[in-house]
Amino acid sequence: MSHLDKADTALFMSQLLGHALEMTGTAKDTSCGFSCGDTALPSQVDHCLQCPVRDLAVCSSLNDDEIGQLAQFVVGQEFSGGHDLFVEGDPASAVYTVTEGAVKTHKLMPDGRRQITGFFFAGDFVGLAHGENCAYSAEAAGTIRVCRFDRKRFDHVLDEFPKMRSRLLSEASDELAAAHNQMLLLGRKTAKERLATFLLMVDQRTAQWRKDEDVLELPMTRGDIADYLGLTTETVSRTFTQFRSAGYIAAQGTQDVKVLSREGLEDAAEG
Amino acid sequence: MSHLDKADTALFMSQLLGHALEMTGTAKDTSCGFSCGDTALPSQVDHCLQCPVRDLAVCSSLNDDEIGQLAQFVVGQEFSGGHDLFVEGDPASAVYTVTEGAVKTHKLMPDGRRQITGFFFAGDFVGLAHGENCAYSAEAAGTIRVCRFDRKRFDHVLDEFPKMRSRLLSEASDELAAAHNQMLLLGRKTAKERLATFLLMVDQRTAQWRKDEDVLELPMTRGDIADYLGLTTETVSRTFTQFRSAGYIAAQGTQDVKVLSREGLEDAAEG
DNA sequence: GCACACCATTGATCGAGATCAATGCCCGCT
């Protein structure tokens, strides 16, 4: 909660000052900062045109001219780990594209039980909401960069560029398919199957931009993984150990996982 | 699989014969059958205009003229319980609106473990898919009626009527929010909490057209409920018994549940 | 009316993963 207040205040101040790139939490300054006014300065359009996920994100459905319109109100933001993009129940006022790092979404029960409902990596779109309010919270898992779009203005862009709404619907369908997979995992898979499925998912979804194709950098803690897989940290930890013993993976520190046998993981993922 | 073949064959023959209302499985004949050719006959447009879910479904985003275009290629179909609308892995060739009864979607593991990923009631839209193939199967839970739309022609309608795509995106967002709730349920809730949550969900989603507002007619078996909640039939059955003992519900046969204490269920749903 | 198949319920037992508990590691801070 306090995170959000802080972020919002920072945003407000920054808008007053005419800076489009936000920083929140403990994030360090960033090399690609730039300033803008109400209309798109060349540098701001460049921000979008030179975006690292230009061809991955929903924006890829727009041509350079159209991107210019979007660029007029995009706000680049940086969050450090643990800080909230938005919180369940908040008015849904913005949507986001992840440009760097990973975002996790979650739901909480009154007694503190938590379910992480999804991870979003560079190029992914976060914040689709039907009603007035957010149905879940979104939080930075490690330092991230996102593009923030005001929801109303974004909706307006969608009206103008049907291609983009179409693309967004595709994205939503994808997310829905992923959700179905996750329900199967949560409802019917064993701990081993869950972790193996998870590792293969991360493998697949981060393949495009990894340095070493066999080393997964997990931006989340064991607790996060547990809350995503419907397990406890202890079980996740034990299962990692089993996979190490079985020779499926090798650990390099606790965040990096070297995949030794994709086949082993694939077998483990389906019993 | 054989179900589908049968349905598809029936569909093909019926189209040859110029009948737009299909019947599959053991479904009885229906009082509102009608015939049509390639273009919309008045009666077919009427089919849509007089549709019981006209104001509930995605079609509600279209005016009477626009509905006419949709009506040109809608196919009314009737399925009896257990028959498949489509199967995971099949080419995604059609989308559906439920007009009567309930549809369930599910995923299977190679060894037969099953997870039901959603129930769809009158007015709901089923069959959103991004890729070429269905990401899950859909099956009639009890006798149902649906409107079937060829996917390509439906996509074309979406291009023509942006309102409808917008509405569909809303629908998808809703479904996504429901999926998040279900992940919380499957990952973190106890058996009691799951069943209570389920009963309240059915209560809410079927409220609009129930005869008796306190009696839920469950169109699915205990096994279906179990596969939806990530439990076994035995546990579902035991939990029903507990709710009966606690006075939250009363049974009238096995398919009908009279809600005696919504408050009791609400408490049970969150521990 | 009877046989069969399927479904729901209840009881007894088992086991995967939760819970409780202890230890070690790493990193930032003083």
Place this chain on the structure above:
DNA sequence: AGCGGGCATTGATCTCGATCAATGGTGTGC
């Protein structure tokens, strides 16, 4: 260097829901 907090790992034990098993109910077709 020394301290403290968060995270990961490992061990011991417990518990909720799964599994195995038996029975009764219901509807369908012969």
